[in-house]
Amino acid sequence: MSASLPIRRWLAKGFACAAAGRLRRRYPDWAEAVLSEHASLSDADNPLGWAFGAWWASLDLSPGGALYPLLLALSLTTMALYQWSADESLMTLGVVGLLALVLGLLSPRRFLLSGVLVGVVVAGVNAFEALSGIRPAYETMPRDLIHSVRWVVLVLPALAASAVGRQLSLRFLD
Amino acid sequence: MPRNRAPSRQTRNVLDALLSQPAEWRHGYDLGKLSGLSSGTLYPLLIRLHERGLLEAKWVEPDRPGRPARHAYRLSNAGVDFARSLQEDAAPEAEAEAGEALA
Structure with missing residues (x-):
């Protein structure tokens, strides 16, 4: 054999x-x-x-199956570009929530994955700025890593939004 | 049954394979070999044909002990009619193509 x-x-x-x-x-x-x-x-x-x-x-x-990987990649790219082009604000929270909601709606089974990945993008981009020293033009001061990593807190609203998307999908789409 | 759009070549292959012996129950693997389709193409087609009432499915006891029961498929009456109507529609086209090739 x-x-x-x-x-x-x-x-x-x-x-x-x-x-x-x-x-x-x-x-x-x-x-x-x-x-x-x-x-x-x-x-x-x-x-x-x-x-x-x-x-x-x-x-x-599977529901939303074929589209999910593509839209996940698109969502993470959008989130990263948004974070690169603007400072943290309520709008950032809105974009995180919207993307996580759509992904939760599209693939209810993967709402945890969607919430976590969308939620860590802001911290990821900030950590990249802190570690590499490369930053957008509007950022006059270098970031420190601790300040960057604390934006992981955005995972919580992202998870909440993807969970809402999941519930909406199970209720109305499935 | 109304036909909204022409079935794909893969769907025709599956229907032709099932129509060759319409009374016989066939397993997914055998049907894949008969129709020349991979399981990745075959199963979505089978599920959609089943949802449209064109395909019957049942569990068949294994022919060898120790093996699990297998899902088997054949065309429903509506499926046989549908597959035959597709073949009849395709026949004049095939004749025309053959005529052009001979000309």
Whole structure:
């Protein structure tokens, strides 16, 4: 037996389980179908390729699934650019809340991930300024790292907003 | 059943594969091989056909002990009609293409 075979089996099982996990809420019968089909395949049937395909399909079939990674990246970029172009203000809080709300609405299952990632961007950008010394033109004083890291507190409103988005999605969209 | 837009080539492949032996129940893996589609394309199609009432699904006991029951699929009556109507629509086009190729 090739040494890679157990790894391939393990990966195939992981993809099949991940696919079933994504499908379970909306298509419970099809989630079980993916698992049973995977368990029925022999090594000659290329279960890894099959399971990866099933996982890929589950991205498309889960609510907001295919769009989520793209919109998450777009949201984080928007947040970072906004923070780079403006100082912290109530508007910053508004942008954080809006982006986290939209992401929570789009993918209720990943509201924690959305809230945390959107919430840490401001602290991340500030920490980058403090560590690198590179800062936007309007920033006349260098930042200190402690001051920067305390903006992690924005994770809390971001989480609250993504949780609201999640509730709205579960109530009205699902 | 009203058809809002022409089905994709992949959908036609699945329907053709199922229509070749409409009474037979087929597993997802076999259907993938028959239609030439990967599981990533096949399963969303099967789910959508099932949601539209064109596909029947049931659990089938395994043919070998120790294996789990498997999901199996075949066209519903509406699915058979739909697949046949697609084939009939496609036949004149195929004849025209063949005629052009021979000309």
